[in-house]
Amino acid sequence: MLAATASYSTPGHLLKALLSREIQHSVYLSIVTCTSTALLSVVFAVPAGYLLSRTQFPGKTLVEVVLDVPIVLPPMVVGLALLIFFQTPLGRMLEKAVPLTYTVYGVIVAQFVIGAAFAIRTMRGTFDHLSPRPEAVAMTLGCSRARAFWWVTLPSARGGVFAAASVAWAHSLGEFGPILVFAGATRMKTEVLPTTVWLELSVGNLEAAVAVSLLMVLFAGAVLLAVRKAGERV
Amino acid sequence: MIRFDKIRWRAGTFELGPVSFDVPFGKYGMLMGRTGCGKTTLAEILCGLRVPYSGRVWINGQDISDREPGKRGIGYVPQDGALFPTMTVRENLAFVSRIRGLKPAASAPSVERLAGLLGISHLLDRKPAHLSGGERQRVALGRALAAEPSALVLDEPLSALDEETHADLVALLKKVQRSLGLTALHITHHRQEACQLADHLFLLADGAVSPLEFAP
Numbered sequence: 001m002l003a004a005t006a007s008y009s010t011p012g013h014l015l016k017a018l019l020s021r022e023i024q025h026s027v028y029l030s031i032v033t034c035t036s037t038a039l040l041s042v043v044f045a046v047p048a049g050y051l052l053s054r055t056q057f058p059g060k061t062l063v064e065v066v067l068d069v070p071i072v073l074p075p076m077v078v079g080l081a082l083l084i085f086f087q088t089p090l091g092r093m094l095e096k097a098v099p100l101t102y103t104v105y106g107v108i109v110a111q112f113v114i115g116a117a118f119a120i121r122t123m124r125g126t127f128d129h130l131s132p133r134p135e136a137v138a139m140t141l142g143c144s145r146a147r148a149f150w151w152v153t154l155p156s157a158r159g160g161v162f163a164a165a166s167v168a169w170a171h172s173l174g175e176f177g178p179i180l181v182f183a184g185a186t187r188m189k190t191e192v193l194p195t196t197v198w199l200e201l202s203v204g205n206l207e208a209a210v211a212v213s214l215l216m217v218l219f220a221g222a223v224l225l226a227v228r229k230a231g232e233r234v
Numbered sequence: 235m236i237r238f239d240k241i242r243w244r245a246g247t248f249e250l251g252p253v254s255f256d257v258p259f260g261k262y263g264m265l266m267g268r269t270g271c272g273k274t275t276l277a278e279i280l281c282g283l284r285v286p287y288s289g290r291v292w293i294n295g296q297d298i299s300d301r302e303p304g305k306r307g308i309g310y311v312p313q314d315g316a317l318f319p320t321m322t323v324r325e326n327l328a329f330v331s332r333i334r335g336l337k338p339a340a341s342a343p344s345v346e347r348l349a350g351l352l353g354i355s356h357l358l359d360r361k362p363a364h365l366s367g368g369e370r371q372r373v374a375l376g377r378a379l380a381a382e383p384s385a386l387v388l389d390e391p392l393s394a395l396d397e398e399t400h401a402d403l404v405a406l407l408k409k410v411q412r413s414l415g416l417t418a419l420h421i422t423h424h425r426q427e428a429c430q431l432a433d434h435l436f437l438l439a440d441g442a443v444s445p446l447e448f449a450p
Contacts, residue, residue: 133316136283137374141381142304142333151332155320 009210017211025188026196027215033104033192034172037111041119041168042161049123049164050149054132070117078113079181082106106183107190111175115168122167126160127153166227170220193219235259236280236385236419238443241289243275250275252289255436255443259294262411262418264428266446267438273421274313276438277389280419281310293385294417304333309378309416313390315370317362323349323373324358330380348376352406368399375410386411386418392427404430 017023051057052064070078085091086101100106130153138148154161176194183190185199193216200209235258242251250272257263267273278284280291282303290299298306317326325332327348331341349355352372362370371391378386388407392400408431411418422428428435435446 131314131316133312133314134318136278136281136303137310137312137316137377138318138329139283139303140281140306140308140310141330141377144304147333152318156318158320 009207009214013207014211014214017208017215020208022187022191023196023208023212026191026193026212029104029107029190030173030192030219033107033111034169036108037115037172038119038165038169040108040112041116042123042165044116045119045123045164045168046154046157046161048120049125050127050153052120052124053127067117067120070114071121075114075175075177076181079110079178082110082113082178082182101182102184102186102190104183104190107179107192110178110182111172113178114175115172118171119164119168122164123157123160126157126163130156163227166223170223173216173219173223235292235294236263236417237292238276238280239290239292241276241279241291242287243272243279243284244287248272250441251286253438253441253443254289255445257417257419257434259417260415261433262408262420262431263434263436264432265419265421265436265438265443266423266425266428269423271438272441273423273438274389276443277310277387277419277421280306280387281308282306307381307384309381309383309386311371311374311378311386311388311391313393315362315374315391317365317370317373317377319362322359322361323354323365326362326373326377327358327380329377344380348380351379351410352376366399367395368403371395371403372406375407379410379414384417386416386420388418388420390421390423392422393424400427407431 018027048067052060052067073081083101086095095101098105100109134156135145135148135153138152139145143151174194175192176198179185179190179192179195180198185191185195187199191199193212196212197209197216200206200212235256237256238253240252240254242249242253244250253276255263265273265276275284279286282298282301286299290297292298293307318329321329324345327345328336328338328341331338331344345358346355349358352375354369354372354376357365357369357373362373365373374391375388391407392403395403404427407418407420410416420428420431436443437446
């Protein structure tokens with residue numbers, strides 16, 4: 001399938017696409033938003049994954065289901081849910097502080113909803129595989145739980161942190177539905193790579209759409225390679 | 235002295251206690267029992283890592299039941315050593331000094347002394363992944379001793395070792411406990427190991443601890 005897609009494009013088409021101002025902006029915005037989403041996802045995923053892995057609390061199953069919902073919901077529904085949420089009193093208050101709907105920040109929020117869900121799953125799996133004993137020993141030696149986590153557990157989980165960030169980054173790169181519904185598809189404003197593919201297809205520019213698709217495949221491949229290499233090293 | 239005073243603990247259908255027994259000051263107590271009978275739970279209750287349903291624990295005449303794990307004066311050596319995997323042996327041994335805010339240079343003499351006592355001076359710059367089972371347990375013991383505890387709790391520290399390393403560590407444990415005058419509680423299901431080390435032997439069975447007669 002990938003080979004068929006690649007054979008449809010030529011280096012000339014790829015170069016032409018890369019030299020387009022709109023597509024350059026789309027690449028830039030994709031990198032900025034995906035990186036922001038990945039960092040934000042990790043900030044949430046590390047404590048959430050740790051709590052889900054190491055603690056028991058009432059309603060834990062419900063929390064797990066809620067966190068997994070964005071993974072199984074149709075992407076358009078996620079976008080719609082975001083639009084509706086930002087019409088509620090709480091959403092309007094947030095929107096007043098930072099305008100999100102149909103802005104670049106909205107792109108990050110739309111990516112974050114799904115990227116964070118995957119990052120939390122990754123971090124939970126990481127903590128599930130780490131023995132809690134070193135942290136317990138650190139506490140008997142005089143560490144608070146927070147310090148034991150920071151000094152002992154988190155350094156041991158660095159491979160998982162990198163994997164969680166990469167998974168969130170890669171999912172964000174391919175995110176389309178929620179972005180289209182919540183942030184729109186305005187050229188040079190909220191246009192990211194999947195939006196570009198859709199916009200180019202909608203005007204019949206198949207060559208540009210394929211060239212951008214290949215670019216996304218390259219990005220995704222680079223991220224997966226980085227995760228694999230990091231997994232061997234950390 | 236280590237004292238368990240009417241300790242009760244329950245999780246689901248599993249119940250433990252009331253458990254009461256003493257390891258006298260400066261003596262080596264061995265707690266035996268079948269796998270899954272609650273030995274580790276008792277060790278973790280003593281260390282403050284689990285909260286008992288009821289009962290108190292005492293160290294050297296002081297009720298430590300409400301103290302945080304780090305303020306109980308207990309050196310804890312779990313079954314697998316539980317070394318900090320991203321730190322070198324030196325950093326594991328200096329961990330207590332780091333918590334207390336000492337610079338690495340200030341903690342170096344005590345680290346060297348401990349490493350000498352335990353015969354691990356040549357391992358100081360290695361990470362735990364590059365240590366054998368016996369070496370890991372020596373480092374875990376050193377890390378626990380670095381806090382200068384009044385009592386040692388060892389949870390099956392010799393269970394996964396070959397015969398020769400096992401014998402070396404039995405001798406080392408006895409030497410360290412005697413020379414530092416520590417009260418120790420050592421958990422095992424290995425009868426021979428218990429008879430080699432114990433001043434006092436206890437059996438945990440059916441949720442209760444009873445003293446056990448043995449020929450040292």
